[in-house]
Amino acid sequence: MKDMKRNLEDITNKLKNNNIRPSHQRLKVLEFLDNNRIHPTVEQIYHSLYDEIPTLSKTTIYNTLNTLIEAGLVRILTIEDNEVRYDIRTDTHGHFKCKSCGNIYDFEVDMDLVEVKGLNGFRIYTKDVYFSGICSKCLEQEDGAKIFDKVI
C-alpha cells in the first residue's frame, strides 16, 4: 500500500519535473507503462484504462504519448510496420520480437563497443537494435521447435 502511494507520487513528480501537468489521464497512462513493461500499443493502453476511465478518448492516449515522447519520458518503437509500440525505458537497450508469441523482450547490448564502417564524420544521436526470432518460452514447447524451423 505504501509502495503504491510512493509510486504514484514518483509518477506525479516525474511529470511535474518535465513541466507536464499531472492530469488524471496522464498519470494513468504513465503508471500503466511503468507497471506493464510490455511495450504496449495505443490500443492496448486504451483498452486497459477504459474500465477505470470510462470517458477516456483514444485521442487523449495519442496526445499524452506524444507529450511524453517530446519530454523524453517515453520512446516510440517502430520495429515493424503496422504496429507502433511505446516503451517507458529510455536508456539504450535492444528489443527482440518473437515471431511466434509476438511478445517483445528487452535485452542488454553495449553499442559503444560495436565497430561500424561507413559513418566517418557522422554525428550519431540514437542507436536502435532490433532482433527477431523465437523466444525461449516458445522453443520450450517441444513440438513448437519443429514447426518453427519450417515456418519462418
Next chain:
Amino acid sequence: MKDMKRNLEDITNKLKNNNIRPSHQRLKVLEFLDNNRIHPTVEQIYHSLYDEIPTLSKTTIYNTLNTLIEAGLVRILTIEDNEVRYDIRTDTHGHFKCKSCGNIYDFEVDMDLVEVKGLNGFRIYTKDVYFSGICSKCLEQEDGAKIFDKVI
C-alpha cells in the same frame, strides 16, 4: 549500352529464379531499386516510374513489393513510423537516418561480434540496426552544425 542490357537480363533472371513472372512493372520496380539505392518509399517509386508507365497503379507497386519481399529479394525498413521504405540490399547492414536531410545511409556492422545479455535460449533470425543523427554532408555546411546541436 551493353551494360544496360545485361542489367535487364540479370533482373529478369533474378525474378525467374524466384518463380516470379518478369512482367514489365515488376522489372521496372526492381530495376529502380537496383539503380537507386535510396531506400525509397512507395510514393517515390510510383512517382519515378509514372512517366515511363502512365497506366501504373499504386496497388501494383504494393503488390510487387510484397511479392519481392516474400521472395527475399527486397527488405522492408520501418525505421520510423509514418514512413515505410524498401531496400534491395538483403545482406546484414545498418541504416543511418540523417535528421537534417532525411537521407538514409547504409553502413557496415558485424553484429555477430556484439555481446548481448538477456537472450539466453532464444533463437535469433534477424538483426537490424538503426542509427540516427546528422550526416557528414549536413555537418559540413558550417552554420548547420550550430543549429543541429540545439534542434534535436
Next chain:
DNA sequence: TATAATATTGTAATGATTACAAATTAGAAA
C-alpha cells in the same frame, strides 16, 4: 492463335493517426 493462369488496374474499404472545436478540468488569484 487460342487458352488458362496470372498480373494489373481502379475503386472502395479499412485502420491508424491527426485536426479541430466544444466541453471540461486544473491551478492561481482574489
Next chain:
DNA sequence: TTTCTAATTTGTAATCATTACAATATTATA
C-alpha cells in the same frame, strides 16, 4: 472557497497509407 483563465480532454470529422476486390489485360505455352 469562489472565480477566472489557460490547459486538457473529448468526440467527430478529415487525412493518409495500405489492402480488398472485381473487372480487364497480359503472359506463357500448347
